Amino acid sequence: MIEFRDVTKRFDDGTTAVNGLDLVVEAGTITVFVGPSGCGKTTSLRMVNRMIDPTSGTVLVDGRDVLGVDPPTLRRGIGYVIQQAGLFPHRTVLDNVATVPLLTGWTRRKARQRAAELLELVGLPAELGRRYPVQLSGGQQQRVGVARALAADPPVLLMDEPFSAVDPVVREGLQDELLRLQAELDKTIVFVTHDIDEAIRIGEKVAVMRTGGFLAQYAPPAELLTRPADDFVASFVGKDRGYRRLSFVDSSGVEVAEVPTIAEGAPVESSSDWRLVVDADKRPQGWVAPDSSSVPGGSLYEVGASIRGALDAALSSPSGLGVAVDAEGRLAGVVTARQVLDVIESRRG
Numbered sequence: 001m002i003e004f005r006d007v008t009k010r011f012d013d014g015t016t017a018v019n020g021l022d023l024v025v026e027a028g029t030i031t032v033f034v035g036p037s038g039c040g041k042t043t044s045l046r047m048v049n050r051m052i053d054p055t056s057g058t059v060l061v062d063g064r065d066v067l068g069v070d071p072p073t074l075r076r077g078i079g080y081v082i083q084q085a086g087l088f089p090h091r092t093v094l095d096n097v098a099t100v101p102l103l104t105g106w107t108r109r110k111a112r113q114r115a116a117e118l119l120e121l122v123g124l125p126a127e128l129g130r131r132y133p134v135q136l137s138g139g140q141q142q143r144v145g146v147a148r149a150l151a152a153d154p155p156v157l158l159m160d161e162p163f164s165a166v167d168p169v170v171r172e173g174l175q176d177e178l179l180r181l182q183a184e185l186d187k188t189i190v191f192v193t194h195d196i197d198e199a200i201r202i203g204e205k206v207a208v209m210r211t212g213g214f215l216a217q218y219a220p221p222a223e224l225l226t227r228p229a230d231d232f233v234a235s236f237v238g239k240d241r242g243y244r245r246l247s248f249v250d251s252s253g254v255e256v257a258e259v260p261t262i263a264e265g266a267p268v269e270s271s272s273d274w275r276l277v278v279d280a281d282k283r284p285q286g287w288v289a290p291d292s293s294s295v296p297g298g299s300l301y302e303v304g305a306s307i308r309g310a311l312d313a314a315l316s317s318p319s320g321l322g323v324a325v326d327a328e329g330r331l332a333g334v335v336t337a338r339q340v341l342d343v344i345e346s347r348r349g
């Protein structure tokens with residue numbers, strides 16, 4: 001557990017970067033600090049591993065005031081990942097990752113073996129270990145940065161905008177990878193970003209900060225979206241807020257209707273209706289249009305999953321009907337976007 005108790009950081013030039021921060025990061029969770037540039041995210045993070053010491057107040061890691069622990073000892077238990085990965089350019093990828101185990105006194109052979117395991121853990125092929133950082137893509141470099149931070153198996157991981165320099169598609173992949181890793185490793189992670197979508201996607205709790213080093217709200221993502229504490233938080237979580245919020249509303253209130261089906265491979269007769277093609281297990285395969293042509297696509301959603309999925313399914317379907325399936329992927333029925341929107345309307349207010 002990491003605790004900030006009334007922590008303030010004022011730099012020599014008079015800038016107050018962090019102002020009376022009170023916050024507890026629970027062990028084994030991913031907590032995200034989010035806010036516009038200059039609001040004090042990095043400064044807050046660096047006070048955990050003593051790259052910066054507070055002007056007043058106390059930072060505790062596992063109940064111990066960090067000022068009472070010498071920085072090298074403290075940092076052995078705290079992994080640190082930064083934007084652009086911060087890799088040593090003149091060392092191979094494998095040696096970059098092996099750096100920390102070597103520093104803690106492991107033999108070169110054992111450290112390299114551990115580094116190879118870590119590359120695999122973060123989803124990189126072993127042969128990349130022989131390359132130099134410049135020979136990797138941005139996304140691969142960030143994975144190496146994560147592997148290096150995990151090398152000493154620290155219970156705490158600090159990540160400062162680790163994915164901000166990679167393009168959005170790669171970034172989503174890295175976010176998924178982090179969530180998968182965390183399910184396995186159960187670290188206490190503090191993750192800094194300026195991107196509210198990223199914060200909502202990966203944070204179990206999210207601290208929204210605003211310029212001047214103030215904490216505006218600290219809450220689970222669903223609560224930020226449904227009950228923003230003030231106008232700043234409301235505008236920061238954005239104008240798509242209503243749509244994002246749907247991710248947290250389940251679709252059980254949307255009643256599904258029957259739809260005409262055609263068995264896969266069966267002859268197609270003309271009809272004025274759209275018909276859903278299903279296989280022998282009743283799993284949807286695509287649509288047949290009224291003119292008897294086959295139309296692939298139309299997204300599925302699982303009954304009871306988020307209502308955003310139901311809406312996406314209806315809006316993206318060529319027939320205008322979103323297809324609901326059960327946990328085994330078998331057809332449960334169909335919904336229209338109108339139906340979904342009516343349910344959303346009825347839940348509002």
Ligand SMILES: Nc1ncnc2c1ncn2[C@@H]1O[C@H](COP(=O)(O)OP(=O)(O)O)[C@@H](O)[C@H]1O
Pocket residue numbers: 011012013015016017035036037038039040041042043044
């Ligand atoms: N070493 C420093 N000396 C003076 N001011 C600083 C220093 N580091 C950061 N600041 C200022 O403190 C504020 C918070 O910075 P920072 O924590 O880096 O914000 P963020 O990570 O949210 O972008 C900013 O106004 C920044 O300019």
Ligand SMILES: [Mg+2]
Pocket residue numbers: 041042043
């Ligand atoms: Mg920063």
